[in-house]
Amino acid sequence: MPKKKPAPKRRSGCPLNASVEMLGDRWSLLILRDMMIRGYRSFNEFLQSDEKIASNILADRLRRLESYGIIATERDASDGRKVIYSLTAKGIDLAPVLTEMVMWAARHEETGNQPLVRQMQSGKEQFLAAVRQRWAKERSHLTA
Amino acid sequence: MPKKKPAPKRRSGCPLNASVEMLGDRWSLLILRDMMIRGYRSFNEFLQSDEKIASNILADRLRRLESYGIIATERDASDGRKVIYSLTAKGIDLAPVLTEMVMWAARHEETGNQPLVRQMQSGKEQFLAAVRQRWAKERSHLTA
DNA sequence: AATGTAGCTTGCATATTGCAAGTGAAAAGT
């Protein structure tokens, strides 16, 4: 368990409010989905995602997510233009939140019946384990 | 399982995007928390909640949540001024989402160490069962 | 050297939010 932040001034002390202040907007969770499920890691990949986020908003959200410790940025060693965005442990811990949101919408709304949904429904815990494992593998070069 | 809505035009077909379009703002989930966990049912109760939502925003969010079928409204039989807001089945199905968001923040942020958090951590499934049971009880007058 | 690419920033129009005050109908108090 990583150390917790001393919490900036919030509207209330409720943990749900903390989550909402960090993630409660129309883009942050979609960026995290792209990182967690699709393996996106660069600015241009996020830009080209289905929902078509504007580049100024994307830049702002990446900055915010980093300031919360949910994602980390590093420069690409072999290409000085590229920035690599990756999930921190705190970010990967959001997997259960995303999973529940996907399952809820799949259950109550007419959405694309992506393979993702079936994968989640057929075994939530296995799905989460797979996400975590992939994440650990991708990070291995940082801790090695 | 209730019938799904034919989905208004969305930015994408991803179920997570559907969830974010319905719930991705700074207030909706807090209103649902108040209904689900605190048992709030009236406009004034929501207004007085810790985070101090503005009355125009509250009115707008209640309208939106109703339009999505997440909450229902009825007039109070014994007081013609009062409107009673309650969760639908679709709304109560958000309990796992709220739970995961609370547990995530409690784990990674310095938030008030409410009894709620401990209750959730000590047994998520029991907590969810309790919420659902309380909800079923409150609704019994409607289905009787 | 010229062209392309990645990750942004800037300017500006539009939409959303937040604050304070006000409204109308119904209930409670006198």
Next chain:
DNA sequence: ACTTTTCACTTGCAATATGCAAGCTACATT
């Protein structure tokens, strides 16, 4: 009965956030 409160909002307006198109800078490629 009539005055005051309560409840669920609405309105006006300033501040903030969002979205679009274009531009910019540091690399990288040819």
